[in-house]
Amino acid sequence: MEKMLLKVTENVKIAKNIYRMRLAGEGKAKPGQFVNIMLGGLFLRRPISVCDAAEGEFTIIYKVVGRGTELLATYPTGKVLDVLTGLGNGYDINLDIMRPLLVGGGVGSPPLYLLAKRLFELGKTPRVVLGFNTASEIILENEFRDLGLEVNITTIDGSRGTRGFVTDAIGCLSGVEGAKEGFAGAVEGAEGTGDFDYVFACGPEAMLRAVYDATQVDGQFSFEERMGCGFGACMGCSCKTRYGYKRICTEGPVLKRGEIIW
Amino acid sequence: MVDTSVTLSGLRLDNPVIPASGAFGFGAEFAKLYDLNILGALAFKGTTVEPRFGNPTPRIAEAPMGMINSVGLQNPGLEAVINEELPKLSEVFHKPLVANISGFSAEEYAACAKALGKLPQVGIIEVNISCPNVHGGGMSFGVDSKLAATVTREVKAVTTKPVYIKLSPNVTDITEIATACEEAGADGLSLINTLSAMRIDLKTRKPVLANTFGGLSGPAIFPVALRMVYQVYEAVSIPIIGMGGVSSAEDVIEMMLAGASAVQIGAANLRNPFACADIIRELPRAMEKYGINRLEDIIGGAHR
Numbered sequence: 001m002e003k004m005l006l007k008v009t010e011n012v013k014i015a016k017n018i019y020r021m022r023l024a025g026e027g028k029a030k031p032g033q034f035v036n037i038m039l040g041g042l043f044l045r046r047p048i049s050v051c052d053a054a055e056g057e058f059t060i061i062y063k064v065v066g067r068g069t070e071l072l073a074t075y076p077t078g079k080v081l082d083v084l085t086g087l088g089n090g091y092d093i094n095l096d097i098m099r100p101l102l103v104g105g106g107v108g109s110p111p112l113y114l115l116a117k118r119l120f121e122l123g124k125t126p127r128v129v130l131g132f133n134t135a136s137e138i139i140l141e142n143e144f145r146d147l148g149l150e151v152n153i154t155t156i157d158g159s160r161g162t163r164g165f166v167t168d169a170i171g172c173l174s175g176v177e178g179a180k181e182g183f184a185g186a187v188e189g190a191e192g193t194g195d196f197d198y199v200f201a202c203g204p205e206a207m208l209r210a211v212y213d214a215t216q217v218d219g220q221f222s223f224e225e226r227m228g229c230g231f232g233a234c235m236g237c238s239c240k241t242r243y244g245y246k247r248i249c250t251e252g253p254v255l256k257r258g259e260i261i262w
Numbered sequence: 263m264v265d266t267s268v269t270l271s272g273l274r275l276d277n278p279v280i281p282a283s284g285a286f287g288f289g290a291e292f293a294k295l296y297d298l299n300i301l302g303a304l305a306f307k308g309t310t311v312e313p314r315f316g317n318p319t320p321r322i323a324e325a326p327m328g329m330i331n332s333v334g335l336q337n338p339g340l341e342a343v344i345n346e347e348l349p350k351l352s353e354v355f356h357k358p359l360v361a362n363i364s365g366f367s368a369e370e371y372a373a374c375a376k377a378l379g380k381l382p383q384v385g386i387i388e389v390n391i392s393c394p395n396v397h398g399g400g401m402s403f404g405v406d407s408k409l410a411a412t413v414t415r416e417v418k419a420v421t422t423k424p425v426y427i428k429l430s431p432n433v434t435d436i437t438e439i440a441t442a443c444e445e446a447g448a449d450g451l452s453l454i455n456t457l458s459a460m461r462i463d464l465k466t467r468k469p470v471l472a473n474t475f476g477g478l479s480g481p482a483i484f485p486v487a488l489r490m491v492y493q494v495y496e497a498v499s500i501p502i503i504g505m506g507g508v509s510s511a512e513d514v515i516e517m518m519l520a521g522a523s524a525v526q527i528g529a530a531n532l533r534n535p536f537a538c539a540d541i542i543r544e545l546p547r548a549m550e551k552y553g554i555n556r557l558e559d560i561i562g563g564a565h566r
């Protein structure tokens with residue numbers, strides 16, 4: 001963890017209630033890690049996942065859901081923010097895998113972007129499934145495509161892409177009706193593992209659970225919880241795992257499939 | 263050169279700044295950020311005989327100028343604290359420890375006090391009779407002067423270390439509990455613990471915290487804490503560790519003027535992980551600004 005003062009270089013609306021903020025500063029972040037931002041007039045910082053980290057820049061994408069993010073959305077270019085960086089464990093990418101599948105739900109999608117870049121650097125080409133409520137909330141579709149990746153979009157109301165949930169596009173629900181636009185060979189002949197050998201997921205807990213249930217391969221799932229400090233001191237965000245109690249902010253937010261207790 | 267040192271029951275502290283129990287874990291997260299040995303002392307995470315997971319999440323809610331928590335005394339249990347957490351802490355911290363203990367019976371408090379009191383690095387036993395977060399636990403001891411006195415006696419009987427009783431503000435008259443603890447043999451008092459509080463989510467129309475109620479801390483409660491320290495200072499003659507929303511060197515001075523011999527910093531550490539280090543760095547400057555040479559001289563100064 002580092003405490004940094006970062007200058008807002010961009011804060012723009014990119015979809016319904018969703019904003020992209022760029023912050024100038026040393027962009028050290030592993031995929032799946034988050035930053036914790038102090039907001040004027042509010043006591044608790046707000047944890048936001050890192051979407052991209054490059055030389056001298058962080059990018060975060062956030063949805064306005066309450067007072068904190070409402071305030072964040074008003075911040076102009078040039079404003080300096082007090083930010084704790086490098087929080088959380090992040091995704092473990094040093095794995096013997098060939099074809100990872102990235103599954104994002106809504107504003108759970110951003111951390112998968114940095115993850116996709118890092119996987120790509122390791123010579124692995126991930127497949128991407130992003131799920132949204134409706135077309136007006138779609139984010140990052142083009143950015144993932146610009147990395148040269150195949151992206152499947154789902155919307156619950158069917159206004160774009162596959163109608164339904166991310167699991168409908170994953171298409172590995174063996175024997176389950178509704179695998180409308182699955183990957184080639186996803187269901188048959190792969191003993192239920194589909195056209196991928198590993199899953200990285202981030203999104204609402206109900207989506208994580210559905211992806212967990214719908215896939216048989218190993219994977220990593222990024223969770224969300226209300227936090228006090230974000231760096232392991234307050235025990236506000238604890239959860240039970242198969243290997244004891246863990247703090248979502250420190251031993252998480254990414255949990256391995258084998259340790260999750262729903 | 264100003265003198266920031268203070269004495270608590272014969273224990274000399276380089277300065278009065280002590281991270282409060284529950285806001286500092288066992289120090290590991292902060293040891294990565296700064297040298298913990300700048301602290302006056304360190305109060306570690308409230309310890310119970312058995313390991314506890316605590317309450318369901320969400321456990322944290324925002325409040326105006328503060329926060330509400332319902333962690334529920336999550337801790338690895340007495341054995342793991344002694345065998346794992348404190349040895350790790352001893353590698354990076356060589357000042358006195360305030361061993362904060364909780365229990366669900368007088369016997370459990372005594373068991374924790376006996377075991378932790380034997381450790382040379384423990385300077386003070388701090389007895390949490392007040393945590394409002396735990397069902398059937400702290401509340402009953404902290405709001406009844408007879409029960410508070412019983413716990414005080416049980417703990418005093420099993421340790422030679424100074425025993426400080428940490429008082430709950432969620433009572434009609436805090437001086438009544440304070441006096442009962444003093445009469446039962448307490449060496450000192452810590453106050454205040456968090457104030458019972460809640461928030462409701464307007465979208466779901468349900469309480470934010472899974473536990474419905476939690477404890478309010480942060481700058482919001484500082485004036486309340488100050489008032490209670492002031493009242494208790496007049497009612498007892500044992501030393502007081504003041505806490506509740508202390509966030510700056512000025513707050514430390516104000517709390518000591520009210521009657522505190524030392525000060526604990528809680529919620530401020532969670533918002534600013536360098537809070538204690540910042541306060542300790544600023545303290546001499548603030549003392550000079552207000553014409554204070556020896557910090558100990560101002561304890562209870564507002565009463566004179």
